[in-house]
Amino acid sequence: MNNYCKKAVLSFLLILMICMAYAQKPEVFSQDDKAIKGYDPVAYFTHSKPIMGKDELKFSHDGANWYFSSQKNLDLFKSNPSKYMPQYGGYCAFGLAAGYKAPISPDAWKVVDDKLYLNYNKKVQADWMADEAEMIKKADKNWPTVKKDK
Incomplete structure (x- = not known):
């Protein structure tokens, strides 16, 4: 293999490693x-x-x-x-319970068992709080998969 090919392969591997490291960062x-x-x-x-x-x-x-x-x-x-x-990378806890990422409002929040949960808005937060324990269970289950979504 000539020097050009070696450099090209090494460059490709370096770029691949950087992309993999970036992809593994928490969302x-x-x-x-x-x-x-x-x-x-x-x-x-x-x-x-x-x-x-x-x-x-x-x-x-x-x-x-x-x-x-x-x-x-x-x-x-x-x-x-x-x-x-915040839990779930700061995405809406209600959205995560439903299996998707959603933005948050900093005013729609609650600390439960020393963990910060944020929601899309106060109306969504009220729905989340109506069955908070179940919502947290669902969101905890969904987060490992959903956090990889773009």
């Missing part, structure tokens, strides 16, 4: 390059309400940019991201 809902539309994920736990994050307090994790309302919240997130990240 996180992001709008305008902001997870949770720029809201602070830690604030749902520490302040019991959604609080908009600040541009200067941004942290990239799992292929998404997360924003925080305080340095303290940013530090808490960095110390344990999985504790504060």
Whole structure:
């Protein structure tokens, strides 16, 4: 095999490895390059309400940019991201229970068993909360397959 062919094969393999690594990253809902539309994920736990994050307090994790309302919240997130990240990559929990991805509203949220769940809007959230435990079971079952959907 000549040098040109070797370089072409190596280039192809490198591109393939990069694509595979990218494909294996967890899926996180992001709008305008902001997870949770720029809201602070830690604030749902520490302040019991959604609080908009600040541009200067941004942290990239799992292929998404997360924003925080305080340095303290940013530090808490960095110390344990999985504790504060919303379930199902931040997609609508009701949609996941039905087997599809849907965007969210930062105002339609609930913490259940120390896990953050987001929904499309407050009406959808009310439907989700009517049978919350069953919805979580269904969404947990669907997420491993649905997270690979584009």
